[in-house]
Amino acid sequence: MIALSAAVNVGWFALAFKVLMAVPVRWREIWPGAVLAAVGWQVLLLAGGLLVNRSLRGATQSYGFFGIVLGLLAWIALLANLLVLAAEVNAVRHHRLWPRSLLTPALTPSDRRALTGSARVEEQAPSERIDVTFRGTRTSDETDRTAA
Numbered sequence: 001m002i003a004l005s006a007a008v009n010v011g012w013f014a015l016a017f018k019v020l021m022a023v024p025v026r027w028r029e030i031w032p033g034a035v036l037a038a039v040g041w042q043v044l045l046l047a048g049g050l051l052v053n054r055s056l057r058g059a060t061q062s063y064g065f066f067g068i069v070l071g072l073l074a075w076i077a078l079l080a081n082l083l084v085l086a087a088e089v090n091a092v093r094h095h096r097l098w099p100r101s102l103l104t105p106a107l108t109p110s111d112r113r114a115l116t117g118s119a120r121v122e123e124q125a126p127s128e129r130i131d132v133t134f135r136g137t138r139t140s141d142e143t144d145r146t147a148a
Helices: 001-021 027-056 061-095 109-120 141-148
Strands: none
Touching: 001 027, 001 061, 027 061, 061 109
């Protein structure tokens, strides 16, 4: 039953990620994020159910209700983080934004693409153009132009 529920959830999350992506993507590009979201959803459901059954079984009405509210808020926060992570997996795969550096001064080409993309999001008008340059580093385009 859990496997069937997880499979249905994969389908729902895949559909949601397909519809909600800002750019057109192929179905095979969104499966990793959908599987991550569905498995994480299922784990959160099972863990939440076990926690409520175990921790709140003998609680009084007022403490039990208080515990359920706090547990539900924590569950929603974990679920929101999980869904953002799963959506980021799809976006990183689609735009090929890996490998990323751990240290800021040593930017990889993927870092440059990610930073350029996040700056270009700030363009407000069709006639507006934001150009991004990185000091002290040479891009592959600059290397190709100087070699020619």
